[in-house]
Amino acid sequence: MVKETLYRYKDIIPDFDTFLQAIKSRRITTVRWNPHKVARKELIEELKECFAHVESISWYKDGFRLGYVEKPGKTLYHALGHYYIQEESAMAAALALAPKKHSLVLDMCAAPGGKTTQLSALMENTGTVVANDKAIARLKSLVANVSRLACVNVIVSWNDATKLDTSERFDYVLVDAPCTAEGNLQNKITLMPRETRETLSSLQKALLKKACELTKPNGTIVYCTCTFAPEENERVVAAILEEQEVKIEKIGISVPHEKGLESFGKEFYGEELKKAIRIYPHHLNSGGAFIAKLKKKG
């Protein structure tokens, strides 16, 4: 088995040396305000009481940078559900989906609930979020987080999302797909074998295909991963654009990013894929993320 390194991305990642540095460096802790439990102003006071450095995230006012913190979960306010510890890059996908209040939302791969609880917050605890995951062990933390943060508009379900069988159709669907998680590699700079990437790519495509099926006409789908591999990102979205009644849309959030790729090696994905976004570790001193937003045709 040939192990590859991050150098396979040398030609597609601008500032590659800065990227490599950021991959290995220690990450700052970021947290997200939970509006169901506390006022934003009060949370700021609570965070200042517990941590030396508290700074609102410039592109997302409900997220806070705490600097280098050892145990951000060991506070009373965390136990009370006043905030959720979440990578800064991971805060972007729910914002890209931007569900309206009172809507019906499906989070296909939801555990441990970072994006589910954020969707619930964006919807101000109205409407319904069906938070699904296949892994029973991970459902425990999903249920615990939903309960700690008092997300009363969330229903938890345990299914293989590729086989979800329901006549219900959703206004918004989030596919936070299982992936090789290269964006969270840090010091482990050797990558997963190519075979793993290919297997995941097929699963990701099946998940996104099911998402299209379960979305209402004119509904919105967000596909995201925390990996850099184009095989798990642009390739998956390009295949779905070919075969499903969906189009790709621009993502209207101001998070620092690079555009999605038109091609990689011998694979051509198309100019439209530039509407997707790639967040690299050096953009935010956070993990990596790929996000694409699709609209189902009416």
Ligand SMILES: C[S@@+](CC[C@H](N)C(=O)[O-])C[C@H]1O[C@@H](n2cnc3c(N)ncnc32)[C@H](O)[C@@H]1O
């Ligand atoms: C990237 S994690 C999700 C993180 C989560 N959205 C969050 O923000 O906290 C991917 C999840 O996909 C789940 N998963 C893998 N295959 C699945 C499938 N076929 N159906 C549903 N969930 C699946 C995994 O158990 C894992 O919890």
